Amino acid sequence: MNATTALRPYEHPWEHITDELRRLDVWIDAGLQSMTAPADDPALDPFRGLVVTESEAKQLLLDDGRFAAIDHERQQELDAWDGYIASRVSSTIQQGIPLPLLRLRDAFRLSDRDVRCLVAAMAPDIDRKYEKLYAYLQDDMTSKFATVDLLLRLSCRSESERRDALPRLLPHSPLSSLLRKEQPDGGAARSALSRPIRADERIVAYALGLDWTYAGPMAGIRRYDATEIPPSLMTDQDVGEKLQAHIAASSSSPVVYLLHGPTGCGKTLQARLAAASIRRGLLEWDASAAPAEEEPFREALELAIREALLIGAVPAFDRLHALAGDRRLDWLADRLRGLEGPAFLLSEKTWMPERPLEGAAWIDVPLRLPDPAERRRLWKAAADGAFALSDAEASALAAKFRFATGRIERTVRTAERLLEWERGGSRAEATLDSKALHRAGYMQVRHRLGEKAVKLEPKFAWEDLILPDDTKSLLRQACNRLSYRHVVFGEWGFERKFAYGKGISMLFTGPPGTGKTMSAMVMAREMDAELYRIDLSRMVSKYIGETEKNLSDIFDEAQLSGAILFFDEADALFGKRSEVKDAHDKYANMETSYLLQKMEEYDGLTILATNFSQNLDEAFTRRIQFIVRYPFPDPAQREQLWRSTFPKESPVVHDIDFEYLSRTFDLAGGPIKNVVLTAAFLAAEDGVPIGMKHMIEAVKQEYKKTGKVLLKDRLGAYADY
Template identity: 40%
Template sequence: MTLQGYVHAWEHYKDELQLLDKKLELLYKRRQRLTPDPQTDSFRGMFVSEDEFLRLIGRFRIEEEGEDEQEAREVIGQLEAEIAFRREASSKSGVFLPLTYLSSVFGLSLIEERFVMLGLAVELDRKYERIFGFLLDDLTCKMPNISLALQVACQSPEEMRAARMTFMAPEGKLARYFLNQDAPEVAGQTLLSKLLQLDKRMITFLLDSGELDPKLKPAVEIVYPDSELPPLLVQEDFQLRLRNFIEEIFEAPLHERKRLAFHIWGHAGAGKKLQVQHLCRSFKKPLLLVNLADVQLHAARFEESISVILREAILHQAVLCFTRLEVLYPAEPDLAAQQRLARFHELLDGYGGLVFLLAERHNRLSWKPKERLLLEHELTVPDEGGRERLWLTFAQELGLGADVDYRVMSGKFRFTPGQIRRALTLARGYSAWQQEPAKDNAPVLRSDALYKACYQQVQHKLERKATRIEPRYGWGDVILPPEQKDQLRNACNQVKYRGVVYSQWGFEKKLAYGKGLSMLFAGPPGTGKTMSAQVVAGDLQLELYKVDLSQVISKYIGETEKNLHEIFEEAQMSNAVLFFDETDALFGKRSEVKDSHDKYANIETAYLLQKMEEYQGITVLATNLLNNIDEAFLRRINYVIKYPFPDSEYREKIWQSMFPPSAPLSDDVDFKYLAQRYEIAGGNIKNVVLSSAFLAAETGEPIRMGHIIKSIRHELQKSGKILARQEWEDF
């Protein structure tokens, strides 16, 4: 009969069990030569007889094997040769045999493979439970122990001594990957008496399925090379460089080939995982994604989890990718965190496959890998031209019809590809919720819904040192001379059309930094500086944060710079408008250095200049005293807008604009008289109007001139000015 390869795994297991039966039969015959028939001894296993004692100490020894034992050995040798031939034939024909596969990917020796098959036998046929119980003199024991395994698998004392090391080394392949680590330790139990019990995951793989280990979910997922992937729209050059480099390493001779690890970082949605997925698809390799934020960080559980994950990567011959690496690098690491990280690195050193470490921020890795090349790369936010292409592409994919200028959106929001896609998806839902009618069966994208979705993509902690201001004023509310108003509009246009200038016209290549927008509003109190900041933020539909100077300035050296760094770092994520009021208190003239206080005050001013130039968003500074601002500071600001004290013409417009249309105004209110008679700024006028409204509400009357004059009197008293009696008695 001509031998052929196996058709499936169960046919292979059938031959392996037949071979095991012959080995167990040989073991029984050996024992039978040395001990009487166990069936005649009803107390067997309950005491040690004199004959057994003499046999154990070597007084009774039979050196030669009987004919039946020699015959059994010949049958065993023949069966082993046939199984080896059929396994080789199966491999050539592409038939998947789990035991052969595991032996290959884990590099098991022939003895180790026999141990695995011995542990699997009880899962294939329950008869082995009774057989092992019989051979161990304990029917309550349903699995072989290490002593029995050595007797069955090994053919000589030398082979048995070498095989013992397989179980003695805790870092060995069997102990680490195949044997059950949860088996309870028994007091006084020797190594040879320990049970040979396979891990449940390995049993599942050998018997049934190559699916991902369920207990690893949700921290781990597997992506197969035939999975559908979105295209790479940015950073294609990095993907090509990555592929070429890995191909060059893999094509090198085996003795020159290096193991590789890559540390890639970038903001959420930058495409880190997508880059690795495309790489794996090009090499036709599965990808094992591990979210470290979902892995238990408790020392014992963490080490066990990482070991199981490494085994799973070997099982699937997958590229191993850890995400959220920053959780292993806390800002203030304690001893437990340091030990956990060190153990993580040790486990990775023992893994031979390709490793990717992904993070949202750069981590100064303490890993010094052995025999592995560790490379680093940052996936930066796409430039404005790239962001515009992403907005247009994703909007088209989602079937969105919109009157949105995506060129403007790309200039306002420094979003990663993932953030852009999520913003559009969320905005489509908001627009549908608001029941906007569709055109040509395409959902119409509302501008307000899109901006709302954009703000939800940004997560920052600016509220700790700044206060968010909801913009409530428009261009019609701010009363300024044409020159100042034109400057404000020009500043807004610099944000709206930065994509054209920086990307399309190529100015971005000429500027290493300083691509943000900085403005200084200078003028007396109440002239509209804060209102103008709201107008700018409202026109650009950006968030406005007023920086609380009390949370920024510190008497401790270096703390002010640290606070400023945190503010600009958080704002960079959202492109928010930062509004510093009363900035002359913080950013005054740099003084001559006479002592350490002058020295560090100048450092703080210089540091702010640096951060403002690096910031790509909008910075608005307000001051009442322009002369107190350093000239070098002014040179680096894009727009310096001087707010004049309003004359009577502009005061009249301010008075008129302050009263809402629904407010009841008496006919005796004379705005021209108020503007000409009382020289007060817009902020004071606002206080007067609001106070007079409450006075009128109290009396149940329309707002009269008397209410306004009375409020003016109170307002002037705050600054120490007194209104003459004849000026207010008539009212």
């Protein structure tokens, strides 16, 4: 250990820990010399640690061996190691190389003796030789890990030091949060001094500079470094600047910031910016995924707070609204009272603990969603250099996805990876395809619409719709309203005049099979939007308040992605109102009004479909923006439907009389598709192309299915079929 060697910095945390263990070896050697003399009877020597002889007992009364024998020679050796390690640590700090063990010392306010105890506790997890040494030192071959007593023996030289060190190893001390108590073999009861103690696995990995991944309730932890956000991607700047100024002025004080607002308003982003303003990262934990039982919850909470201390981040607890009415909120509040620095709570709704946080400030920070114009700016700024977004494309994304900066950035990065995959790793034409942003945007949305609705894949285009021109025109007008609402409401200022009702509500009425569902699919494809079909007859509940809850869940989840909501069987709820004769009638009308209210509040497209327009109340239909009536197709439209239903590659004989089929059979689009598909299977069974024989047989089956009578003389020339 010459001076030149001592000044060399530690290049890796492992080197530092290795030197600390070498210093520990000196203490262990001193401990071996101070142990009680062996048994007088050599025959009992193999049973050392299993039996206590009379001579050993007497020796314990004379000299309990609670302190290691630090003579002059060992003191010189310890001093040499102290100087050597201190010199290398100083050189390492000067080089700007981080040492995790020093970070642990500073973050958890450990003394030098605490650090020595911690190194001794983690030693068996680094080198197995310490298992045997500790077993020998403790006169117990089953005790392979350090006990409280052994840690005191290897770190204290006097009664006063032992008295000061003992509380540091007891529960609720800074050092104890880095340790874990091992259950002794067989679960036998032990005194407080003889209970095995190990360094927590996470602490061992951290001290050695190893990567670590949490499992269980901690698996959802997200870590954000203290990186700067470009000014072009910032939202709600006034609130952000105020938040940053406050946390900078009270960075060492216990302050709890409750950031609350709707999903997508940028709560995480604002917390990241505030933490970065004091040069700290953010550690975000989804509290809703925490254990429901009290003890596991508190343990997981301690792990989250400890992890934030380890990496020097500000702790943030997300999705508190999911714990509304839950005891876990009370347990969280209990722990917040003991924090020593800032913390963030993120929730969709505001919250206040029942009891004030003594000694800690509580700051309530409401946040709002970026408006469409601001979201359009964010999309263009985030996509700059990766996707050449036009104003119209950026507006479409802003209208569909109510994202703040964080999700917009993730969407752009995800879209880039999607294009690389689709093009075999090439990014040459990435700027030409903005459709990837829509696909990537849906990947960022985590909603539960699939639990109460059925997702429909929009496979049809405008040319597949066989409808009158005026009907198609209404459908296109509705699409254009969504496409250009950023101009009307944003640029032209109409948003100030319309506080709500900016979404699009439509009512499709007409007989079954006339194209209502297909129209919704065409519109979804036109706007690159998700389409969910909800059966209103299943949403209506006989229990008071349950229908409203079901509807509220649907709209809340849809808000995340701007999905198109297609409510089928609308007459189940929108029947003509009768006089209120009982409580059931009263609440039925309330449910209907509630649905209309949610439709007006929803920023996306809502479609109601019914087969019986005569059952609808005029007072309600006046609140619908578009009423699209689907007439029963006339013969000319039916012929188009018959012809368009056959795929190009299907084998069809030339004698199919489409004009006869459309003139003779009064079938709408849905039944016509059923007939064609049935005929195709009949032809496949016969091993021949599809012909009139198969078509007539399929028509007969369709009539039987619906209970209609098909007379033989109506078939004319095809009666023999």
